[in-house]
Amino acid sequence: MSGRHPGPHNGDIHRQIADALAALVTDDATIPPHPYLSRHLAQHAAYGNVLDDAHVPPALLPWESSATVRRLLHRQDTPRTEQSWLHAWAALEPFLNGADATSRLASLHLAHHAAAFRRTPPSQLPDATRLAGSRVSPLWSDCAPPDSIWAVTDTRIEALALVTAPPGRPVLISGDEHGTVRFWRLDGAPAATPVHTDGGAIQHLLPLHDGLLAAGSTDGTIRILDGARGRLVTEAHHRPHTWVSSLVRYTPAGHPPVLLAAHSDGHLTALDTETHRLTDLDLPTLQSAPALLAGVQRPDADGMLLVIAQHRTVSHWDGRTLTATAQCDGRLRGMLALPQPGRYATCDESGDLSIWDATAPRTPVAQASRLHTGALTVLATATVDGRPALASAGTDGTVRLWHTASARPLGDAFQGHTAPVTALTGFTADGQARIVTTSADHTVRSWPLHGLPPRRPRPVWRRINAAAMPATCTHTRQPLLAVASEEGVRVWNIHTGRHRTIADGETPTALTWARVEHTLLLAAARSDAGITLHPLGMDTAASAPLPALTGHALPVTVMAALTHRSTALLATGSTDGTVRLWNLHTHEQLAVFPDHNLSVRALTTLDTADGPLLASAGTDGTVRLWNPGTRQQHGTTLRCGQHTINALAAAPAGLCTAPTIATAGQDGTVRLWNLDAGRLTAHPLHLSPDDGPLTALTCLRTPAQRTVLAAAGRSRIHLWDAATGSPLLQIITGRPTTSLAARHPSLGTTPASPCLLATGEAGVRVFRLHLDQT
Numbered sequence: 001m002s003g004r005h006p007g008p009h010n011g012d013i014h015r016q017i018a019d020a021l022a023a024l025v026t027d028d029a030t031i032p033p034h035p036y037l038s039r040h041l042a043q044h045a046a047y048g049n050v051l052d053d054a055h056v057p058p059a060l061l062p063w064e065s066s067a068t069v070r071r072l073l074h075r076q077d078t079p080r081t082e083q084s085w086l087h088a089w090a091a092l093e094p095f096l097n098g099a100d101a102t103s104r105l106a107s108l109h110l111a112h113h114a115a116a117f118r119r120t121p122p123s124q125l126p127d128a129t130r131l132a133g134s135r136v137s138p139l140w141s142d143c144a145p146p147d148s149i150w151a152v153t154d155t156r157i158e159a160l161a162l163v164t165a166p167p168g169r170p171v172l173i174s175g176d177e178h179g180t181v182r183f184w185r186l187d188g189a190p191a192a193t194p195v196h197t198d199g200g201a202i203q204h205l206l207p208l209h210d211g212l213l214a215a216g217s218t219d220g221t222i223r224i225l226d227g228a229r230g231r232l233v234t235e236a237h238h239r240p241h242t243w244v245s246s247l248v249r250y251t252p253a254g255h256p257p258v259l260l261a262a263h264s265d266g267h268l269t270a271l272d273t274e275t276h277r278l279t280d281l282d283l284p285t286l287q288s289a290p291a292l293l294a295g296v297q298r299p300d301a302d303g304m305l306l307v308i309a310q311h312r313t314v315s316h317w318d319g320r321t322l323t324a325t326a327q328c329d330g331r332l333r334g335m336l337a338l339p340q341p342g343r344y345a346t347c348d349e350s351g352d353l354s355i356w357d358a359t360a361p362r363t364p365v366a367q368a369s370r371l372h373t374g375a376l377t378v379l380a381t382a383t384v385d386g387r388p389a390l391a392s393a394g395t396d397g398t399v400r401l402w403h404t405a406s407a408r409p410l411g412d413a414f415q416g417h418t419a420p421v422t423a424l425t426g427f428t429a430d431g432q433a434r435i436v437t438t439s440a441d442h443t444v445r446s447w448p449l450h451g452l453p454p455r456r457p458r459p460v461w462r463r464i465n466a467a468a469m470p471a472t473c474t475h476t477r478q479p480l481l482a483v484a485s486e487e488g489v490r491v492w493n494i495h496t497g498r499h500r501t502i503a504d505g506e507t508p509t510a511l512t513w514a515r516v517e518h519t520l521l522l523a524a525a526r527s528d529a530g531i532t533l534h535p536l537g538m539d540t541a542a543s544a545p546l547p548a549l550t551g552h553a554l555p556v557t558v559m560a561a562l563t564h565r566s567t568a569l570l571a572t573g574s575t576d577g578t579v580r581l582w583n584l585h586t587h588e589q590l591a592v593f594p595d596h597n598l599s600v601r602a603l604t605t606l607d608t609a610d611g612p613l614l615a616s617a618g619t620d621g622t623v624r625l626w627n628p629g630t631r632q633q634h635g636t637t638l639r640c641g642q643h644t645i646n647a648l649a650a651a652p653a654g655l656c657t658a659p660t661i662a663t664a665g666q667d668g669t670v671r672l673w674n675l676d677a678g679r680l681t682a683h684p685l686h687l688s689p690d691d692g693p694l695t696a697l698t699c700l701r702t703p704a705q706r707t708v709l710a711a712a713g714r715s716r717i718h719l720w721d722a723a724t725g726s727p728l729l730q731i732i733t734g735r736p737t738t739s740l741a742a743r744h745p746s747l748g749t750t751p752a753s754p755c756l757l758a759t760g761e762a763g764v765r766v767f768r769l770h771l772d773q774t
Contacts, residue, residue: 015048022055029059029105030133038065046072051086058085058112058131062104069093070149071187074446088112094152094443095715095734106136107732110767113138121497135729136767139755140481140494142464143763144415149734150436150446151188152715155180157438160425161205161213165191165228170429172436173227174444175202175215183230186429188444192230197223206247206259208273214259216244222261222269224276236276239263245290246335249273252281252319253303262291266310284322286310292335296358299342305358307344309335314346316361325361328352334379338404339388345404347376353392355407366407372396373486374420382426383433384410384449391435393421399437399447414447418735418762441735442714462486467759468511469743469766470520471561479743480536481757482522483764484508489524491536494766502534502545514561516568516584521546523570525556531572533584547587552576560603562612564628571614571628573600579616581628591631596620602648608659608675615661617645623663623673623680638680642667647697647711647739655707655722656683662709662722664694670711672722685725687711689718700742700754704772710756712737717758719771728771735762 021041025033032038037060045055051072061069070090073083088111096104109131117125122139129138159175171191172184179199183192200218207213211228220242224233242263250260250270258279259271266286272279284306292309306317309332315324330350337344342358343365351372354364374395382391382401389410390402397417401410419440426435426449433449462485469481481492489503489511503524510525522534531549554576561584562569568584579593579600598619606613606625613634614626621643625634642665651660651672658674660683665671668691672683691713699722700708707722717731717740743755753768 011048013048014044014046015050018045018048018050018055022057025057025060027057027059028132029062030102031059032063032101033060035065038063040066042066042069042072046075051076052082053085054082056086058108061085061089061108062101064089067093067096068187071189074150074187084116085112088115091115091149092732092734094149095732099716099730099732102133102135103730103732105131105134106729109134109136110138110141110731110765114141114143114763114765118142119492119497121495123495124497135770135773136731137753137770138765138767140492140766141763142483143765144418148414148416148445148447149443151184151444152734153438153442153444156422156440156442157444158201158203158422159205159215160423160436160438161207161227162425162427162429163207163211163213163227165211169228170427171211171227172425173205173213173225174423174438175205175217177201179217179219181215181225181232183227186446188446195225195230195232197221197232199223200243204244204247206249208249208259214247214261214271216247216261218243220244220263222247222259222271234276236271237261237269237278239265239267239269241265242267243290246293248293248295250293250295250306251304252306253298253301255281255303260293260295260306262286262293262308264290266291268293282319284308284315284317286322292332294335294337294344296337296344297341299359305342307335307337307358309346312348314356314361316358326356326363328354330375333375333377333394334392336379336381336390338390339381340404343404345379345390347379347392347394349375351376351394353379353390353402353407355390355404366405368402368407368409371400371409371413372398378421378424380424380426380435382435382449383428389426389449391424391426393424393437395420397421397439397441399424399435401449414445416445417441417443418760443734463761464759464764465508465761466511466739467757467764468513468522469741469755469757470513470515471743479755479766480513480520481764481766482511482513482524484511484524489522489534491522503532506532509555510557510559510572512559512561512570514568514570514584521584523559523561525559525572527555529553529555529574529576531556531559531570531582533587549582549587549589551580551589551592552578557599557601558603560605560614562605562614562628564612569628571603571605571616571626573603573616573618575599577618579603579614579626581614581626581631590628591626593624593626593633595624595633595637596622601644601646604648604650604661606650606659606661606675607653613659613675615648615650617648617663619644621645621665623648623661625675625680635675635679638673640665640671640673642669642671644693646693646695649697649699649709651699651709651722652701652707662697662699664697664711666693668692668694668713670694670697670709670720685722687718687720687725689713689716691716691718696737696740696758698740698742698756700756700769701744702769702771703753706771708754708769708771710740710742712740712758712760717756719769729769731758733758733760736760 155176179197204216246262270281295304330348334347351370355366376394399414417439529552533546552574581591600618644666647664670687673680696712
């Protein structure tokens with residue numbers, strides 16, 4: 001299997017090759033295929049128009065080495081059916097760097113389950129969902145779709161633009177927080193070597209002509225770049241002690257076009273678009289504040305009207321006079337001239353999108369209020385089915401399209417980003433209209449716009465705030481899963497798929513389960529800093545809530561249930577810096593531990609020979625132990641040296657001779673600490689997975705009595721043998737995980753493989769881990 005393969009235009013030949021190669025792939029994904037299959041089978045299938053799960057089987061994907069599956073799927077003129085495994089793989093592909101085949105297989109198994117079987121009980125799963133050799137068994141998934149991931153970046157991109165390079169080749173340009181400009185082909189591959197400006201963050205990119213574009217940065221510099229050749233042309237202007245707040249092409253009446261820049265001190269700079277030098281032009285004097293600019297074509301005269309926004313005020317400059325025309329409800333964050341003469345759009349921090357007519361500027365001609373759930377920060381023009389449209393995005397991570405005349409929504413929101421959108425651009429290339437978005441989640445996404453509504457109908461995704469399962473999770477007692485979102489709390493029986501909604505209309509901030517005698521309680525922390533207790537049966541039936549627990553000044557972020565001398569207790573940690581202890585029988589507050597200087601972010605219980613201890617940690621970077629019997633601090637405060645401590649976990653007995661606790665830090669490390677003579681002392685194990693800040697942590701025990709540490713970072717869940725520090729598995733999520741919890745079911749007297757509950761804003765997953773396989 002060597003030599004050159006046929007060109008992309010020989011479709012029949014590629015189809016025959018794909019048929020023959022697919023037959024060589026075994027059903028066992030643990031067996032590596034021939035390297036040629038790993039490298040070229042997907043490409044042959046794409047060129048033969050048979051890119052589907054039959055021709056690129058799931059068992060091949062963990063070994064796929066071309067890293068082009070998502071690009072091949074994007075290039076399809078007519079997408080094929082039966083591509084669910086391929087699409088699941090494409091969503092993972094940008095995050096796979098360095099992962100071994102075993103980790104890729106487990107990640108693919110979970111990603112496919114999440115995409116294809118949302119809220120589907122295990123008993124209803126078809127046999128085709130199983131993957132031979134996978135170290136996981138999915139039990140429950142409820143995740144936002146990982147749509148349209150085009151690229152993943154190490155830095156936050158803050159500006160996007162498209163230029164055309166000869167002979168008509170489109171190039172996407174991005175500018176990031178460190179002043180680096182990158183050049184991309186539309187399939188996500190690099191088009192040129194990045195340009196490092198050695199300045200501030202690039203926050204504005206503006207196409208000019210002949211592949212040139214202007215870049216405005218936070219160091220107050222305007223640079224001219226050649227997007228076609230991927231190089232810096234010149235630093236055209238620098239205004240010290242300012243940042244560039246806006247860039248626009250502006251054509252005054254009777255004057256050639258200029259590049260107009262606004263700086264953070266309100267100063268306006270005009271540059272000749274050909275020579276890139278300063279040019280004389282009558283411009284208004286503005287307040288000393290950042291300004292937004294838009295050059296709006298006059299409907300009844302030559303030249304443009306300059307529209308300026310500062311704070312909440314919109315003003316017009318006609319070349320002689322600056323006139324304030326409107327006040328908006330929130331601080332203006334985006335402004336854009338529309339294709340129709342005299343029309344422009346604004347967006348603000350209140351979530352309003354407004355369309356204005358320059359000839360009647362006092363009130364908007366159309367407005368859409370608060371369909372986004374946060375501030376609107378980015379606007380761009382786009383094309384939908386050949387007609388102009390307006391795209392908006394903001395802090396809620398969604399993207400929406402609007403009719404440019406009526407502000408009527410076009411289709412549903414594009415969901416997928418897990419953090420605020422930072423840049424947005426729309427374009428048409430190769431006959432396909434798209435928008436490309438970037439976000440603080442470090443992903444770049446490309447969304448096709450033909451045939452809105454944009455994709456198959458599905459429920460609007462609600463971000464998940466918390467999830468919890470009871471400590472008892474057995475085959476005889478059907479497991480419950482509580483999930484909190486902005487709509488309230490749903491309690492699911494994941495074996496039957498039935499659910500019940502409680503705390504309807506509340507926005508819970510944390511969840512945990514507790515048992516008081518024979519009653520199962522769900523504790524739900526509310527945004528008003530109270531905690532509600534809901535008694536539930538195993539059939540998910542709920543009684544009336546018990547009296548609320550009140551006392552915290554700010555919302556509770558973490559809770560832990562424990563038992564001390566047959567008394568059920570609840571520990572709560574809050575952003576007010578306190579840990580509080582409650583009696584769940586009497587609902588009274590037993591103790592307040594105010595010693596943390598900043599937010600409490602983690603709680604866990606530690607079993608000792610003298611009874612349980614409560615451990616707390618948080619933003620102050622310390623761990624403290626509390627004795628629920630004496631209601632005093634136990635031992636001395638531990639400073640971990642990991643910056644903020646985001647998560648704690650108690651190791652099962654037997655890992656060390658002394659009780660052991662693990663900490664996950666903002667510095668991206670996991671450390672172990674032994675409780676020795678009342679003091680926490682450092683254990684030699686020190687783990688650093690290089691996955692950004694670690695945000696979740698748990699310990700679990702396998703049937704073979706191996707102790708496993710699981711920690712989550714920016715895009716993966718990492719599992720290690722806690723005794724040796726050896727890596728066991730990586731589960732690629734592509735999204736942050738905010739909490740991990742292990743549950744240990746049993747089959748009579750025989751221990752079963754542990755369950756892991758992984759929760760993040762983008763979803764919740766429950767799956768069994770098979771880590772004793774060889």
